Amino acid sequence: MKLLSFLLIILIIFNFTNLNSEENNDKIKNKISKNIRCLICQGQSVYDSESDFAVSIKLIIDKKLDEGLNENEIYDFLKKQYGEWISYDPEFNKKTFILWILPILLFFIGGAIILRKFLVKKL
Amino acid sequence: MLAHQIGYYSLILGFFFSILIIPVSIKNFNNKNKVIDNKVFSISFFQFFFVLVSFSGLILSFVNSDFGNETVFNNSHTTKPLFYKISGTWGNHEGSLLLWLLVLTLFIFIFLIKSNSQPKKYRILTLLFQQVIIIGFFLFLLKTSNPFNYFFPVPKEGLGLNPILQDPALAIHPPILYLGYVGSSIIFSASLAAVVAKHISIVWAKHIKLWIFVSWIFLTFGIMLGSIWAYYELGWGGFWFWDPVENVSLMPWFCLTALLHCILVLEKRSILSSWTIILSIATFMLSMSGTFLVRSGILNSVHTFANDPERGIFILIFLFILILLSLVIFFVFHKENDQKIVKINWLSKEASILFNNWFLMYFLSVVLIGTVYPIFLEVLSSKKISVGPPFYYKLMIPFLIPFLFFMSIGPNLNWIKSEFKKIKIQIVLSFAVSLLISFIILNQIGFVGLINSILILVTFYLFFITIKDFFLKKYKNYSQIFSHFGFSLLILSILFNSILSSEKTINLKVGEEFSFRDETVIFESIESVKNKNYKSIVGNFKIKDKKNNFLQLKPELRIYNQPVIITSEADIKTTLYYDKFLVMNLVKDYEYFNVRYQVKPFMIWIWIATVILVIGGFLSLFQRPYEK
Amino acid sequence: MKNKIILSVLVLFFTFCFIVLYKGLNNSNIYVPETKIEKTLIKFNSTDLYSGNKISSDQIFIGSEYYVLNIWASWCIPCRAEHSKLIKLSENKSIKLIGLNYRDNPKNAKKFINEFGDPYFMIIKDNQGMISVDLGAIGVPETFIINKDKKIIKRFLGSLTEKSLNEINLITK
Structure with missing residues (x-):
């Protein structure tokens, strides 16, 4: 019963989408600029920074969106120009797989240790 | 000038006393008296007193704008309002370290006078371990970051304090945060001492619990103040940037929160003693690593202290000495005192606390790895990458769902064992209510993604269960109810804030x-x-x-x-x-x-929720241990 | 025995961390994107600062062995210090010195040139900073050496120095 209503809710949720396109464009733009790191004030994202570089990058994002590039293509473009460092979202590749896998691996190891506590036979 | 000199010489005197404590307390350790000698108390008091005088001397130098003092020169200016002249004392590297030292010496003194009921050997060992930390800080301060460097000719004007630091929230944020960090140093020393003195018991758990809660309250509150400051001052409306400096305060918080739950199990059932010790050590080590990462300038952050590699090397060496010391002590002295292996029932309070620890450790590992991985990658392969918000969201948000779920169910289970059938109808009912509420809300705001929808659902579940507990539960643990309620409110406000902004x-x-x-x-x-x-x-x-x-x-x-x-x-x-x-x-x-x-x-509501969370911790200081 | 193994593994692990962090301390924490040498320029369009005529990159990079492209702006303080070096550089006849006026007010830019002299063969405008991003530049001032195949062969971040002038002269000999 519980499960059923649960599935129901998910199904219904999936049927909603009501964002007008202009706002949608703004949202994507903000999202991208939050995920791009500023090269001048290196602790901040482009979104949070007002340096000239950040302002240019924001304009570039606008222009590329107008040209019809999607989010990922814009990240790729900026990474090509400035290196992988500029993206706050590290790729999954040979050099970063440990970054992505290790926490999850530790999670499972932790789970195994806890499981052992439950399974110990009574003496 | 006078204040400066008094400050400087008091610091040296303080250092002298901190060395003196060691032989005196070792002598005291070996004699047959049951109580600690008064001498130890007075030396520890003098140590604190002279650091206090020294700190006051620095404050006075700031107030008087004594620009001959290098720290004042670098961080103050005559036109600055008095309030920020004072807060400027700890708004810089040297002054903030002196503040650390002040709190360290204060806390160990409080520890000494407040631990009468504990065995003498344990108390003296704690003092000794704490002195190792204190002496380390004294050396660090005197050698690499002396706040009392005087130079001639005395300049007419100082360089001023960075304006973004001139903010009331930031004036009190560091002291509060340090109270949390330094509190964790007491937990660290005390747990090592308890291992050596074989004093890990229910009595010990009751006594150290107080320190854990106090540190947790300060740490949580300190993080909140920092976040409020970021919201008002850094511009742009964000309040958490997953910046390395923010992350390093979050890591000990995860660890301390895990410890806070774990100590309850030790107190109640006298199990998980090794784990408690590991968490106690880890919390302080993470606080220290945080200091290292922030002060050495190894990481790039919005909040930079003036940094200097020499300082970095000092903290790094000090940090690793402490780690090795605790490893050796743990492995040499610690014997699992309960040789019987205890089986834990999966449907019990201790099981849900284990789950809590499991997830908190996972969150900790995500933040830790995310923060230090770029350093490791750069050293090992000279490739530079950035790890930012998307990484943390991707790895953390899905795991929040089961975490919140266990958080709702756990407090409603019994110690040792609960019967599945006896799980009350109220718990199921709360789920139905939250299902309905989230359904209505999601209907209003539209599609927010599958994971967000489920997250809203489970957070509401926690929300309603804590409300139910507040009114209906037989044995009310107000501390737990308040903080869990606060946490659910926090997640709800963050969620709706981010979705609807x-x-x-x-x-x-x-x-x-x-x-x-x-x-x-x-x-x-x-x-x-x-x-x-x-x-x-x-x-x-x-x-x-x-x-x-x-x-x-x-x-x-x-x-x-x-x-x-x-x-x-x-x-x-x-x-x-x-x-x-x-x-x-x-x-x-x-x-x-x-x-x-x-x-x-x-x-x-993000701030209100955090305050409720802190109030929950605060209540635990006053409530008697609950039954069941 | 088991404890001893765990202890030594942990000690080894922490020693490893120590070494890495120790080495990390010596690395700079400032990121500078590496210059991709031999990168071909992306085509762009711009306008001339003085005439206001539209001009494309193909029309700019024509008729010389080497080009030096200097990004500058009137509001940029280091650019003032750099300007004397550029004037010196303009004596080198084997290069075409092109100024890319970055996000600037044309009035101020012209005033700047009147005051400090005009070393440039031509000045083109980059109102929105797009051309600079296409070049992979991060700020002002920044200077690129471009060869006749429209490839970037050298890049200087920040103000040009005496040393970088010599380097440019050596390369473009």
Whole structure:
């Protein structure tokens, strides 16, 4: 019963989408600029920074969106120009797989240790 | 000048006393008396007293603008308001370390006088371990970061304090945070001492619990203040940036929160002793690593201290000495005192606390690995990458769902064992209520993604279960109910805040206006105002809503005189439902301003929820241990 | 026995961390994107600062062995210090010195040139900073050496120095 209503809710949720396109464009733009790191004030994202570089990058994002590039293509473009460092979202590749896998691996190891506590036979 | 010298010589005297404690307490350790010698108390008091005098000396040098003192010269200015002259004392590397030292010496003194009921050997060992840390800090301070360097000729003017640090929240944020960090040092020393003195018991758990809760309260509150500061001062309306400096305060928090739950199991059932010790050690080690990462400048962050590799090397070596020391002590002295292996029933309070620890350790590992991985990668393969918000969201948000679920169920289980059948109908009912509420809400706001939807559901579940517990539960543990309720409120406000926030950025000239949703924002005029240590350009904005109600917002651009830095001060109108956030920025050729207008729902609730969370911790200090 | 193994593994692990962090301390924490040498320029369009005529990159990079492209702006303080070096550089006849005026007010830019002299063969405008991003530049001032195949062969971040002038002269000999 519980499960059923649960599935129901998910199904219904999936049927909603009501964002007008202009706002949608703004949202994507903000999202991208939050995920791009500023090269001048290196602790901040482009979104949070007002340096000239950040302002240019924001304009570039606008222009590329107008040209019809999607989010990922814009990240790729900026990474090509400035290196992988500029993206706050590290790729999954040979050099970063440990970054992505290790926490999850530790999670499972932790789970195994806890499981052992439950399974110990009574003496 | 006088204050400076008194400060300097008191610091040296303090150091002298901190060395003196060691032989005196070792002598005391070996004699047959049951109680600690009064001498130890007085030396420990003098140690604290002289650091206090030294700290006051530094404050006075700041107040008097004694620019012969290098720290004052670098961080103060005569035109700065008195309040920020004082807070400037700990707004820099040297002064903040002196504050660390002050709290360290204060806490060990409090520990000594408040632990009468504990065995003598344990108390003295704690003191000794704590002295190792204190002496380390003394050496660090005197050798690499002396706050009392005097130079001639004495300059007429100082360099000033970075304006973004001139903020009331930031004035009290560091002291509060340090109380949390340093509290964890007491837990560290005490648990090592308990291992050596074989004093890990229910009595010990009851006694150390107090320190854990106190540190947790300060740490949580300190993090919140930092976050409030970021929201008001850094501009742009964010309150958590996953910046390394923020992460390093979050890591000990995860660890301490895990410890806080774990100690309850030790107190109740006298199991998980090794794990408690590991967590106690790890919490302080993470606080220290945080200090290392922040002060050494190895990481790139918005909040930078003036850094110097020599300092980094010192902390690094000190950190690893402490790690090795605790490893050796743990492995040599610690014997699992309960040789019987205890089986834990999966449907019990201790099991849910284990789950809590499991997830908290996972969150900790995500933040830790995310923060240090770029350093490792760069050293090992000279490739530079950035790890930012998307990484943390991807790895953490899905795991929040089961975490919140266990958090709702756990407190309703019994110690040792619960019967599945006996799980009350109320628990199921609460789930139905939250299902209904989240359904209605999601219906209103539209599709927010599958994971967010489920997250809203389980957070509401926690929310309603804690409300149910508050009114209906037989044995009420108010501390737990408050903090779990606060946590659910926190997650809900963060979720709805991030989902429902909307904003518009636009370039405007004076006299222009723009419409956003059903409001109109009018840029009426600008005026310039002169203040003691800055000039400001104030923008007058009016926001007109559908019903023609007006709201006045006045964001500011401040041009500080010393150092010359332009900051933009947002103007924020806060109500219980939303914050309206307006900030303006200068565009290069001065003709128009870059204006960002944001509507952020439930912003105030993020702070209220955190305060409730802290109140929950606070209540635990007053409540008697509960039954069942 | 088991404890001893765990202890030594942990000690080894922490020693490893120590070494890495120790080495990390010596690395700079400032990121500078590496210059991709031999990168071909992306085509762009711009306008001339003085005449206001539209001009494409193909029309700019024509008729010389080497080009030096200097990004500058009138509001940029280091650019003032750099300007004397550029004037010196303009004596080198084997290069075409092109100024890319970055996000600037044309009036101020012209005033700047009137005041400090004009070393440039031509000045083109980059109102929005797009061309600079296409070049992979991060700020002002920044200077690129471009060869006749429209490839970037050298890049200087920040103000040019005496040393970088010599380097340019050596390369373009």
